[in-house]
Amino acid sequence: QPSSLSGLPAGVGEALEAEGVAELYPPQAAAVEAGVVDGESLVAAVPTASGKTLIAELAMLSSIERGGKALYIVPLRALASEKKTEFERWEDHGVTVGVSTGNYESDGEWLATRDVIVATSEKVDSLIRNGAPWIDDLTCVVSDEVHLVDDPNRGPTLEVTLAKLRKVNPGLQTVALSATVGNANVIAEWLDAELVESDWRPIDLRTGVHFGNAIDFADGSKREVPVERGEDQTARLVADALDTEEDGQGGSSLVFVNSRRNAESSARKLTDVTDSRLTDDERDSLRELAEEIRGVSDTDTSEDLADAVAQGSAFHHAGLASEHRSLVEDAFRDRLIKCISATPTLAAGVNTPARRVIVRDWRRYDGDFGGMKPLDVLEIHQMCGRAGRPGLDPYGEAVLLANDADTKEELFERYLWADPEPVRSKLAAxxxxxxxxxxxxxxxxxxxxxxxxxxxxxxxxxxxxxxxxxxxxxxxxxxxxxxxxxxxxxxxxxxxxxxxxxxxxxxxxxLYLDPMSAAEMIDGVRSVSGDGGALDETGDAGEFVRTADENGDEPGFGTYTRAGEDGEEGETEAAADGASEGDASSPEVTPLGLYHLVSRTPDMYELYLKSGDREEYTELCYEREAEFLGDVPSEYEDVRFEDWLASLKTARLLEDWANEVDEDRITERYGVGPGDIRGKVDTAEWLLRAAETLARDVEGVDGDVVVAVREARKRIEYGVREELLDLAGVRNVGRKRARRLYEAGVETRADLREADKAVVLGALRGRERTAERILEHAGREDPSMDDVRPDKSASAAAT
Ligand code: ADP
The missing domain is CATH 1.10.10.10 (Winged helix-like DNA-binding domain superfamily/Winged helix DNA-binding domain)
Known part of the structure; x- marks a missing residue:
């Protein structure tokens, strides 16, 4: 029983019981047995939803009770605030909680006063690099989803971060939470930790494959789910769950698919199933929810999501705005949304259990692999683990789909009867x-x-x-x-x-840069500065050491010829264009050039170049060749040239954003979601800020280059053309309002302080509260709109 546990802050055990934790789940009891409340290090490898978080909480709370300080490392930024909110319920028991999201300067000192700090591994790594003093005070560190050390991109950071934390604090209690993996014992050995490994789940999970007219479960049982001719298999399974009442209600489903586009189209298709099964009350609530979703942003994605949600079906993927994601998750937990079609990111942490999980796609396109690649066993198991809501469902069901008997056999062999893969360190890359x-x-x-x-x-x-x-x-x-x-x-x-x-x-x-990004940016800003000598010294050297590991190219390609120099038609023309436009010795630095520079660093996850894109961007590449910082690879260097074009696509997205192109237009043009635009913009802003610092710190960079970098960064930050920079910097203005104000003749922050209020109100479409706030932020003495004649503002608003 929780209340009989010793070593926790007063009242915690009772509070847990009040929450419904009458007794510890078996893996939790095993963790206590292994000393998790006495400061022992522990690896808990147990299935999803079997109470790992409570194991971590017991470790952190007991450590704090002994006068210590705890750090909880999450794998995704989206999970940081969720965990923080979860832990904040301990504030009643005197435990303070903080989340590190902003930059180091903004929350460094404040975090030092918190008992529990939640952060991603990248954030922790950065805090260590910047010498956050409280790192030395840690007594307990929790690593959530530690099996992600296997991830080639992010795993090494987690691995090195844990190694550093343990080196600084030799007695540090390390609690690692893992999905069930093939070699949890090796993780335990690495961390000098006790191992709790278990298959126990709070609610039964039945896994099976649907083929033909029935689901065959791995336990040998069978459920008839006949599919009519022409009927969709997924739709039939979702309908079947909804029509099977357990505690007076039908069951919800989670459908996993392999791409964002498929998530959206699946959600749309499934509205046929969900809509006809809604009550009037549900329909009303869903309509309100749809309005709320539309209110988050006025994009096509927002509109599509709202339309589907109004009919009880939703999609969920990493391209969604975070407000959209949490609205969907909450409504699904409240049983209002009946079905979510999701990409696997949802399986990775967010707590959204369903009665039935349907794994529709078990293969996904993989560029490196060059085709459709089967998902890992671990991934499929994690998706399946989302089935079954404790306290609501008698059992959870996870169903894979097969179209033929052979595939059915394969799915059983490959996934349902298979053990998950062992995790392997990727650090030596x-x-x-x-x-x-x-x-x-x-x-x-x-x-x-x-x-x-x-x-x-x-x-x-x-x-x-x-x-x-x-x-x-x-x-x-x-x-x-x-x-x-x-x-x-x-x-x-x-x-x-x-x-x-x-x-x-x-x-x-x-600055938390990949050194290769830094080298690329330093070369770039030097190449457009007066002192050409500096380029030769480090420019070539920097390129030279990129090795075959990186992109399959031979080392030594720093000495390629510039396209246009090998005398091909068209290229010569482009080169001539470039030369006629600017002075060759100090080329003009344009935003596109800088956006391309940051887009081609390894720190920018560049857009994918579709087969049809090659021609379009090759053309653009020659058209605007004069703007690029550094040399353009020749078309004969296949891989490098392709990469260059992918960066160009990313750079043009950024340029569109800075040219005030509509968000909807951008999502359409580049085939991305609004969340992706945000992601690219944030990364570019960060990299340009870093580039500015580097440009100032290294030798051989002209002052006006530094200025150009700063301007390009500001335009990205606000998503506006140059003339709007001043206005867009006023809080609550934003890119669209800034443009409307500008067109109404209010061109600067100073203008806002003087302007006719009716004009301002008109440009802001009659929104008085917004207008008042904006005037206040612009420093106007009398921001109130009370003195604006209503007829005047009404007519202004109507235009
Ligand atoms: P995991 O992190 O392993 O995926 P969670 O920690 O999110 O799982 O736990 C899943 C759910 O089970 C949570 O809603 C949690 O409150 C609940 N839970 C955890 N431990 C217990 C317990 N001992 N008794 C009852 N409910 C519990």
Whole structure:
């Protein structure tokens, strides 16, 4: 019983019981047995929804009760605020909670006063690099979804971050929460932790495959679900769940599909099933919810979502605005939305259980693989694990779909009877090590090559590998790269080679840049500065060390010829155009050039180049060649040229945004969701800010280049043309309102302080509250709209 647990803050046990935790679930009891409330480190590898969060809470609360401080590491930013809200219920018991989302400066000191801090692994890594003092005070760290150390992109950060935290605080209690994976024992060995491993679930899960007229379950049972001729298999299964009443209500479904587009079209299709099964009350509430969804943003996605939701069906994917996501999740938990069609991101953490999970797609397009690739067993198991709502459903059902008997067999073999894969460290990949070696040296975790290697010995990679030479070899390649680019100084005199981060190396580490991004940006801003000599020195060197690992190209392609120089028709013309437009010795720096520069760094996840795009962007590439910073690869360098064009596509999206192109138009033009635009814009803003710092700190960059970078960044930040920068900087104005004000003759912040209020109100479509707030933020003495004659504002609003 929770109230009989000792070592927790007063009242916590009772509060848990009041929440409905009458007794601990078996894996929780095993965790307590293993000492989780006594400061013992623990790896809990148990299925989704079997109460891992409570294990973490017991560890953190008992640690705090002993006078300590806890850190909870989440895998996704979207989960940080969810977890924070969840933990805030302990504030009644004197436990304070904070979430680290903003930049380091804004929340560094405040976080030091919190008992529990929630952050992503990237955030924690950044806080360590920036020397957040409270890191030393931690007594307990929780790593949620630790099996993601397997992820090639983000896993290494988690791995190195945990290694650093444990090095700074030797007695640190480490609690790692994992899905059931093939080798949880290795994770436990790495973290010197007790292992609690279990298949127990609070509610029975039946998994099966639907084929023909029935679901065959793995336990040998069968459920008849006949599909009529011409009827859709998914729709039939969703309908079947809704028509089967358990506690007086039909069951909801979660449908997993393999792309955003499929999630949207599936949701639309399933409205036929859900709509006819709604009560009048539900229909009313859903209509209100749809309005709320439309209110979040006026995009097509918003409109499509609202239309589907009004009929009881929704879609959910990473391209949605976060407000949209939480509205959908809440309404699904409240049983108002009957069915969600989702991409697998939903399976990764958000707590949205359903009676029935339908895994419609078990393959997904994979560019590296060059076709449709089967999902991992772990991923499928996590989706299935979302089935069954404790306290609401008698059992959960997870159903995979087959069109023929062979596929049915394959699905059983491949997924339902299979164990999940073991997790494997991805740290020895060069891009990951490049970043982490620099950070490790810059933040003083290692000052010699030997020290660096012994630090890396505390990682999962070292626990897993037998080949010790490999890590050392990659580390040396990375050190060469960092040395050549002037980020690390190496001194080979004496015993062990000593390593020190240079000034610029420190800056790069603190800015949280991939060193290769920094090198690219430094080369770029130098290439347009007066002193051409600097380019030759570092420009080529920087490129040269990119190796085959990165993009399949041979090393040494720093010395390619510029397109247009090899005398092909058309290209020559483009080159001539470029030359006639600007002075060749100091080319003009345009926003597109800068957007392209940041888009081609490894820190920007560039847009995917569709087959039809190649021609369009090749043309654009030659048309605007003069604007690019650095040399354009030749068309014969297939892979590099393709990459260059993909960056150009990304850069043009950013340019469209800065040219006030409508959000809807952008989503259409690039085949992305509004959430993706936000993502690209945020990343570009961050990278341009970093580029500005670098441009100021390194030698050989002209002052007007620094200014150009700043302007390009501001235009991205507000999504406006130059003339609106001043207005758009006023809080609550935004890109659309700024344009309308400007067109009404109110062109600057100063104008706002003087302007005729009726004009302002008219430009703001008669919204008095908004107008007042904007005038107030612009520094107007009398922002009130009370003195505006109603007839005047009404007529202004009507235009
Ligand atoms: P996981 O993190 O393992 O996916 P959660 O921690 O989100 O699972 O738990 C799933 C649900 O079970 C939550 O709603 C939680 O409140 C509830 N729960 C956890 N432990 C218990 C318990 N011992 N008794 C009753 N409900 C519990």
């Amino acid at each position: 060069e891009p990951a090590l490049r970043t982490h070696v620099l950070a490790t040296v810059a933040s003083g975790f290692a000052s010699t090559r030997d020290g660096l290697l012994s630090f890396l010995d505390n990682t999962l990679y070292a626990t897993q590998t037998d080949d010790e030479g490999r890590l050392a070899a990659v580390t040396d390649t990375v050190l060469d790269y960092l040395g050549v680019n002037g980020f690390v100084e190496r001194d080979r005199d004496g015993g062990s080679e000593s390593l020190t981060a240079t000034g610029i190396g420190h800056t790069v580490s603190r």
